[in-house]
Amino acid sequence: MRITCVGGGPAGLYFAVLAKLADPAREITVLERNPAGVTYGWGVVFWDDLLDDLFRYDPVSAARIWEAAFKWDEYEVRAAGKPVSFLGGYGFSLGRHRLLDILGDRARELGVTVRYEDDLTDPDQLPPADLIVACDGAGSRVRDAAAEHFGAQVETGRNKYIWLGTPHVFRTFTFGFEETEAGWIWFHAYPFADGASTFIVECTPETWSGLGLDRMDPATGNARLAQIFARHLDGAPLDDAGRGWLNFRRVTAERWDHGNVVLMGDAAHTTHFAIGSGTKLAMQDAMALADALPATSPPAALLPAALEQYEHRRKVALAPLQRAARASSAWFERMPDYAGLPARRFSYALSNRRGEYPAWRYLLHMSTQGAVARTMLRWTLSARRWNRARRRPLRAAVG
Template structure:
């Protein structure tokens, strides 16, 4: 089978690798408009569930991702006028650059042709292929070309956000809320290697306008944010990648949905089919899981329309609860100022329960783990769970490696 993936993001590179692993006879090409090593954004977070899947599908790249992952083991919540509080939980993070480097090298290693600096400007120019995978991101040109068929819709979220980086290495995943004269401004920050943290800033449109971010250059905007968040940055700068191209990175999140994901031999995957608000940090995970599902569907050997239908069905079912969670989560941040007067512990609990799904015992646990000893015990327990899950993955790794590609439903 000749397969062309348009877009060398996580979805495209990972699907290409899995397709080639499943059948080395496939001719698989990835077209990526950026040069090798160039991408947008900073670090992304993920959790054990993704690692489990990665180890099942390709233990080699999974091990490299695991080795490079930055591990953090708590959430800290800071807000003007309140004592700091803590939320239980652990996770992993990694720079997009590093993730794409690992996935790109792995794809090339298994025989995928990855063509960098190769932008598809007109989908009609695509060389003939049995399967064309549109994994060209949230603004997919291929999806736009057949917008009516795919039934794509883009909903613009209300809040303003900017995805920055900083050399300040936060101890753990940190939410910081600062009250300014113009209203609340907050950040979601997490370290993703030993030298850099992601720093996403968000605020309501009214606060954004009052702070005049729309008329400031990238440098001036970062300087203003540095002064708002000075207490958290220990003198470190905030960096806006967009400054290099003369722009500024303030955006509104674009929630993309598509009613249909396939059109003849063309199929949407990852952000081109659906985006998921960064408030639940799951877009990369979902893109990679799309890749797993599409690889399974193709490997099953049915006719292409049946395979694509099966892929779409499986992924839409898996996505639905996360999409609901992402909506609830982003809506909480849109209403954030309404929660600002809550006392510290209730405020951080409201933040952690922003999807509104927790049973009452979680609140009691939250209260008790604000004290040092119960908190240390909980961290120790979670850390033991993380290690035990990692050990289990390593033992199943050798079994998975012996299989070409699993077929999970």
């Protein structure tokens, strides 16, 4: 079976790994438009649920991801004029560049052909393949070439955001809110390496234009943001990834397959960055598609049923996360409405922006803001993380 993955992001590379593990006889090629080692973005975040899945599907690449990941505890909420608040939990983060290196190396070890600087301009020029996996992002050219069939819809969010990086290392996942003369502006930041953190800045369009950010060149705009958030950055600069200010684009597709073409990752769906699930969902798409394909190369007549099974499984799994992402992005669009709340109530509103928590979570939040109770919660969660890690096959080769 010949498989071509258009797009060398986490979805395409991880699917190539799993498909090759399932049947080494498959001829798999990954086409990536960027040069090797070049990617957009800084770090990605994930949690135990994805790690459990990764170890179940390929312990080798999972162990390498685990070893490279930055481990952080709890969430910190800093809002101007309020005491710092804390949210329970822990997570993991990893530089996107490092993640792609790990997955690319693993794919090549298994015999996958990875071709860089292959900028597809016409999907009709793709080499012959039994299956074409379109994992070329939210602006997928493969999907758009058959736009009427896939029924893709794009909804543009109201807020402006910019994806930045900084050499300042935050000790944990941090939300920071500052009030300016033009209104509130905030950041989502997390460490992903010993000397780097992701720093996503977001604000309403009124604040964006009121601060003059719409008229500033990138260097001036980044310097202005570094000035606004100086107390959080300890004087460190901010760098952007060359994309500038954006509005979030929520992509959905009515159908995910068309003949021998199937959508995956952001080409099929996007979720707002505020819930940090984009990489997780892309890699879980890869798992589901690998599961749907028979272990040995199927006759062409069986492919439509396999692709339909994949689409149904993933749409069912995505539905609650898509609802949560909508609620989360809507909360941030209304963020100024919550700014007057006391610190603990504000941080709880941020934590419960999806509207899913039972009443006892509010009591737990309020009771764990003190140092002693917070330390006990962190110990409990650290024990949970250790116990889950202990059950995974960490002795797999990490290379």
